Amino acid sequence: xxxxxxxxxxxxxxxxxxxxxxxxxxxxxxxxxxxxxxxxxxxxxxxxxxxxxxxxxxxxxxxxxxxxxxxxxxxxxxxxxxxxxxxxxxxxxxxxxxxxxxxxxxxxxxxxxxxxxxxxxxxxxxxxxxxxxxxxxxxxxxxxxxxxxxxxxxxxxxxxxxxxxxxxxxxxxxxxxxxxxxxxxxxxxxxxxxxxxxxxxxxxxxxxxxxxxxxxxxxxxxxxxxxxxxxxxxxxxxxxxxxxxxxxxxxxxxxxxxxxxxxxxxxxxxxxxxxxxxxxxxxxxxxxxxxxxxxxxxxxxxxxxxxxxxxxxxxxxxxxxxxxxxxxxxxxxxxxxxxxxxxxxxxxxxxxxxxxxxxxxxxxxxxxxxxxxxxxxxxxxxxxxxxxxxxxxxxxxxxxxxxxxxxxxxxxxxxxxxxxxxxxxxxxxxxxxxxxxxxxxxxxxxxxxxxxxxxx
Amino acid sequence: xxxxxxxxxxxxxxxxxxxxxxxxxxxxxxxxxxxxxxxxxxxxxxxxxxxxxxxxxxxxxxxxxxxxxxxxxxxxxxxxxxxxxxxxxxxxxxxxxxxxxxxxxxxxxxxxxxxxxxxxxxxxxxxxxxxxxxxxxxxxxxxxxxxxxxxxxxxxxxxxxxxxxxxxxxxxxxxxxxxxxxxxxxxxxxxxxxxxxxxxxxxxxxxxxxxxxxxxxxxxxxxxxxxxxxxxxxxxxxxxxxxxxxxxxxxxxxxxxxxxxxxxxxxxxxxxxxxxxxxxxxxxxxxxxxxxxxxxxxxxxxxxxxxxxxxxxxxxxxxxxxxxxxxxxxxxxxxxxxxxxxxxxxxxxxxxxxxxxxxxxxxxxxxxxxxxxxxxxxxxxxxxxxxxxx
Numbered sequence: 001x002x003x004x005x006x007x008x009x010x011x012x013x014x015x016x017x018x019x020x021x022x023x024x025x026x027x028x029x030x031x032x033x034x035x036x037x038x039x040x041x042x043x044x045x046x047x048x049x050x051x052x053x054x055x056x057x058x059x060x061x062x063x064x065x066x067x068x069x070x071x072x073x074x075x076x077x078x079x080x081x082x083x084x085x086x087x088x089x090x091x092x093x094x095x096x097x098x099x100x101x102x103x104x105x106x107x108x109x110x111x112x113x114x115x116x117x118x119x120x121x122x123x124x125x126x127x128x129x130x131x132x133x134x135x136x137x138x139x140x141x142x143x144x145x146x147x148x149x150x151x152x153x154x155x156x157x158x159x160x161x162x163x164x165x166x167x168x169x170x171x172x173x174x175x176x177x178x179x180x181x182x183x184x185x186x187x188x189x190x191x192x193x194x195x196x197x198x199x200x201x202x203x204x205x206x207x208x209x210x211x212x213x214x215x216x217x218x219x220x221x222x223x224x225x226x227x228x229x230x231x232x233x234x235x236x237x238x239x240x241x242x243x244x245x246x247x248x249x250x251x252x253x254x255x256x257x258x259x260x261x262x263x264x265x266x267x268x269x270x271x272x273x274x275x276x277x278x279x280x281x282x283x284x285x286x287x288x289x290x291x292x293x294x295x296x297x298x299x300x301x302x303x304x305x306x307x308x309x310x311x312x313x314x315x316x317x318x319x320x321x322x323x324x325x326x327x328x329x330x331x332x333x334x335x336x337x338x339x340x341x342x343x344x345x346x347x348x349x350x351x352x353x354x355x356x357x358x359x360x361x362x363x364x365x366x367x368x369x370x371x372x373x374x375x376x377x378x379x380x381x382x383x384x385x386x387x388x389x390x391x392x393x394x395x396x397x398x399x400x401x402x403x404x405x406x407x408x409x410x411x412x413x414x415x416x417x418x419x420x421x422x423x424x425x426x427x428x429x430x431x432x433x434x435x436x437x438x439x440x441x442x443x444x445x446x447x448x449x450x451x452x453x454x455x456x
Numbered sequence: 457x458x459x460x461x462x463x464x465x466x467x468x469x470x471x472x473x474x475x476x477x478x479x480x481x482x483x484x485x486x487x488x489x490x491x492x493x494x495x496x497x498x499x500x501x502x503x504x505x506x507x508x509x510x511x512x513x514x515x516x517x518x519x520x521x522x523x524x525x526x527x528x529x530x531x532x533x534x535x536x537x538x539x540x541x542x543x544x545x546x547x548x549x550x551x552x553x554x555x556x557x558x559x560x561x562x563x564x565x566x567x568x569x570x571x572x573x574x575x576x577x578x579x580x581x582x583x584x585x586x587x588x589x590x591x592x593x594x595x596x597x598x599x600x601x602x603x604x605x606x607x608x609x610x611x612x613x614x615x616x617x618x619x620x621x622x623x624x625x626x627x628x629x630x631x632x633x634x635x636x637x638x639x640x641x642x643x644x645x646x647x648x649x650x651x652x653x654x655x656x657x658x659x660x661x662x663x664x665x666x667x668x669x670x671x672x673x674x675x676x677x678x679x680x681x682x683x684x685x686x687x688x689x690x691x692x693x694x695x696x697x698x699x700x701x702x703x704x705x706x707x708x709x710x711x712x713x714x715x716x717x718x719x720x721x722x723x724x725x726x727x728x729x730x731x732x733x734x735x736x737x738x739x740x741x742x743x744x745x746x747x748x749x750x751x752x753x754x755x756x757x758x759x760x761x762x763x764x765x766x767x768x769x770x771x772x773x774x775x776x777x778x779x780x781x782x783x784x785x786x787x788x789x790x791x792x793x794x795x796x797x798x799x800x801x802x803x804x805x806x807x808x809x810x811x812x813x814x815x816x817x818x819x820x821x822x823x824x825x826x827x828x829x830x831x832x833x834x835x836x837x838x839x840x841x842x843x844x845x846x
């Protein structure tokens with residue numbers, strides 16, 4: 001690889017200001033705020049157009065150099081840190097909201113649009129519409145989140161955020177542009193079907209199938225009022241049935257559970273948070289009463305929470321990054337995992353044991369996705385970046401928790417590449433073969449984020 | 457800030473999670489960090505800089521001119537300190553960047569343009585960063601018939617004395633008009649530009665000189681019309697351990713107090729549409745947001761309209777932190793964005809309370825033919841009739 005030639009070519013494509021291989025830029029892009037160790041990067045480039053991306057892809061094929069597409073860079077699991085070196089393609093300059101279709105309720109956006117920008121834009125111009133966003137800082141990108149099967153706000157009511165994709169435009173590993181979904185046939189980006197649904201190939205594939213350049217994302221009605229009805233549950237075995245009953249009623253916009261062992265008085269409690277919405281106080285009050293009744297009948301009890309806590313939870317996005325400051329060390333990662341609801345009691349208990357083993361106070365978040373069809377179970381591990389042992393403990397705890405999740409029938413979510421290996425080991429051989437075949441066809445030179453989802 | 461080494465911050469700098477709140481406006485509608493908005497690499501966000509500094513502390517990175525340039529491509533506007541959510545960390549973000557700049561200087565990587573600030577200021581003919589022959593202010597004292605001893609000292613500041621004399625003269629006229637017992641000193645640069653760019657070797661000497669000069673007048677109060685001098689005299693000197701022995705006020709504070717006490721009243725009309733730009737050194741650095749607005753609202757006939765981004769959410773003018781001298785074209789681009797925002801209000805007059813903001817906004821106004829009247833609030837008031845009540 002002739003680095004001088006490549007940087008010159010990249011500068012030619014995107015302009016001198018947006019291609020770099022300086023030590024400080026490479027340092028920055030060689031690591032993320034998660035527990036992964038830094039890995040070397042060769043170049044960083046920030047394209048502004050689809051045509052520039054096509055040229056970058058062609059260059060990568062010519063030079064057989066990896067490309068790592070990057071959105072907000074906040075997965076925490078090192079998905080945009082190259083595993084085999086290469087060019088990080090930071091897409092944040094492609095940040096235009098191209099269209100809002102108010103009646104069909106979708107936003108057509110470029111990959112660099114942040115969740116903060118989309119929320120703010122809709123609040124100002126389309127106050128009756130809202131997007132689903134993750135529990136991540138506002139700099140997380142909408143496209144990046146959707147493409148990792150994101151979850152968060154509105155997940156209980158409408159499912160995981162990957163399911164909210166209507167269609168995409170992608171630059172394939174051979175440099176061709178392909179539109180998937182209704183947009184391949186119509187001017188409207190309103191649906192993935194009714195044609196063979198190839199969009200799924202690009203979700204949770206972590207940039208191994210191409211670079212997404214446009215995405216249509218579903219928007220939802222925004223009720224005027226929101227509130228949270230708090231409950232607590234002492235017996236984790238009651239949780240699956242309680243969730244089942246709450247989701248049966250269709251009362252909850254979102255349903256979150258959390259558990260932490262500090263301070264001591266909350267140690268044996270599971271906090272239940274049911275987000276309700278309405279267009280009037282009467283409607284909210286009626287829902288509050290019904291949720292309280294559900295708590296009483298299903299082994300939980302209603303509890304009041306301080307106004308400050310409520311306010312924090314109603315923020316969009318929530319300030320989940322606060323968890324990174326638990327140990328005053330700026331490091332944070334978690335095993336987000338998709339789990340069947342019935343496994344939560346055991347998963348919670350055993351994940352807490354793993355946390356203790358690594359000297360981490362157990363802190364778990366559980367988000368219900370799509371009426372309990374799936375649960376995002378997330379034992380979290382804050383660590384101090386300045387303490388190598390603390391960081392290693394977090395990594396080891398993550399690894400052990402990944403194994404636990406797989407043992408219990410779940411699947412680690414947006415998993416770092418070590419976790420992906422564990423998933424692939426357990427994967428049906430024919431699924432693996434199909435995945436490998438598709439990748440070889442799409443990307444014969446293996447340029448797209450290699451090292452991820454590698455099937456031997 | 458005044459920290460001599462970024463090592464002083466080594467125990468907290470790694471608390472930055474790089475979550476990116478520091479880049480945004482309050483509503484996340486846009487990026488409000490001028491540096492990130494221009495350069496767009498993560499490196500140029502405040503979070504990025506925290507990680508670079510941590511890399512330097514850990515010897516994962518070595519000093520280079522390029523790295524120093526990243527640290528200097530920041531107007532130290534403080535938007536990051538407003539938006540970072542990590543308490544007992546967010547307050548120090550600009551301090552940490554300034555400490556790292558001091559380290560860059562020590563390591564021999566101060567960018568060339570910023571070096572001029574120090575070279576000119578320490579020149580015994582100048583004592584100011586503009587390279588102008590030092591004014592001992594004797595002529596002004598004579599012109600305005602100012603005493604040797606007085607209750608107040610008007611600290612003019614280098615920008616007002618050498619670049620924005622209209623503001624200096626307006627302040628002098630206004631102070632006389634409203635009957636303040638004040639005088640001037642043979643002042644040296646307050647050293648704000650040096651502190652902001654990490655060139656801190658002569659700061660203590662200059663500070664002690666200025667304090668002595670002020671104390672020699674017997675004044676108990678110092679007033680300045682410069683947001684940068686105000687921040688430096690009031691905040692940095694204290695951080696450097698100075699025992700001032702006098703109170704430091706911005707001209708706005710004095711006018712506001714006199715208006716509130718009924719000692720002055722603006723009696724003539726100002727029939728124009730006006731918007732106000734919050735100087736970073738007055739606003740985010742010193743929390744002074746309402747005083748200028750209260751003064752504006754006290755002017756009969758004025759139609760005041762806020763810009764979309766205001767108070768602690770304001771967009772920087774782009775002059776501070778050594779950006780004006782280090783990146784003159786970019787400084788103008790930043791101001792252009794502010795002027796475009798001002799245009800949206802329908803205002804024809806853009807006022808502020810900082811001569812350095814005025815300089816940069818006026819330069820951009822001229823460069824991009826934006827058609828504003830750019831005027832400091834003190835100059836605006838000086839144009840009006842004021843009733844003085846004993």
